[in-house]
Amino acid sequence: MSSPTTPRRRYHHGDLRAGLVREGIALLAETGVAGFSVAKVAVRAGVSSAAPYRHFPDREALLAACAAAVIGEITDLLAEAAERAGPDPADRLAATASAYTRYALDHRAGVELVYTHDFAAEHCQTVHEQSRRLTDTLTRLAADVLPADTPWAELLDFVYVHLSTAHGYATLLTKGGRLPRDADAHAARARTAARDHIAGYLARRAAGQP
Amino acid sequence: MSSPTTPRRRYHHGDLRAGLVREGIALLAETGVAGFSVAKVAVRAGVSSAAPYRHFPDREALLAACAAAVIGEITDLLAEAAERAGPDPADRLAATASAYTRYALDHRAGVELVYTHDFAAEHCQTVHEQSRRLTDTLTRLAADVLPADTPWAELLDFVYVHLSTAHGYATLLTKGGRLPRDADAHAARARTAARDHIAGYLARRAAGQP
């Protein structure tokens, strides 16, 4: 049969579902949503092109699972970055911007699909859940920065712009020709941009402007 | 454009190349790069699926032409917005952020491909030219805002963050669930974010920080 030195390819993968998501994310990073296909992911995972359909009803479901995993991973990273940033609320929030940029540089276009692809309603749920977790995490951090009497809607708007700044910078970096030769510098720049936004908001509040 | 008095479908289209680019952009706005196909564009333009190949060597070339057209149009809009904003340099630069957001809201995902798709080397040129024109336009506006002794590299970095902010906000808006029910409010928010960035930079410069 199979000698111990020759690990014969096992019939069962072990945890194919997770493997497919992992390879799917890697493929997305390389080719973007346009180049994503169930068949390619299956090849990368070392299984037949029919195997994924045991775990996902269709292509869109696999794509959604990948997107949800990416958002979840990003959320964890942002939370960790905030934790490492120390006690100052503004520091903590600003740290998420540089963490986001660093993730984008490390994982290339993996970020693309998160806010670029329209998911069908039946696959939205998982993506939506993770997306909500990301928003909640940032909102909680932002709430410590802004005055306690800030209306909820305004808090959300603030978070939205904060995330936009980080996302835009990350997007342009990964696709926009500029080589990520100095990730630290880019991450620092994203943090600075976040700080500008925070300072600008607080100054407007102090001046009594909406 | 067909003459209004002759509704009969003519054998020759008139200006198919331009028509294909126009319909290509519209299709991109609806489906994104993933849903883009030469065949669909041909149907929309009212010609056979082989006709586009008289004007573009392959799919990628048509896609590049659409991208270049979009970037060119955006550049013109930003320049106009700056012109309308009046004499103050900071006003002029900030106006480009809201103009960018407004464009994204009007044309949905048309912005996506500009910084999302990797074009093959042989088709990059046109895209690159228009991209350069956009950068140049913004750089010229930024040069009036920043101190005269600002190093060129730093000026570029500043423009990069400025564009990122606008791009990120526009991207999240068009795809991120939030309905564009009040385009004016969103555009204003983008302008404010740009102003925060400008003010933050100038404050750091005044404090002697890099």
Add this chain to the structure above:
DNA sequence: TTCTGATGTTAGAGTGCTCTTACATTCACC
């Protein structure tokens, strides 16, 4: 008017992908 090149059409070869069906292997549990 006639010729010619540009621009359109139809037909179809070739490709790759999605998803299904029928069958093979393995695992978990009795």
Add this chain to the structure above:
DNA sequence: GGTGAATGTAAGAGCACTCTAACATCAGAA
């Protein structure tokens, strides 16, 4: 050890798309 459910494979139907080839039409110059 036996058995059913879970998880894999092979084969292929069906589809959309890219791009080519051969032919049709038109516009403008000789």
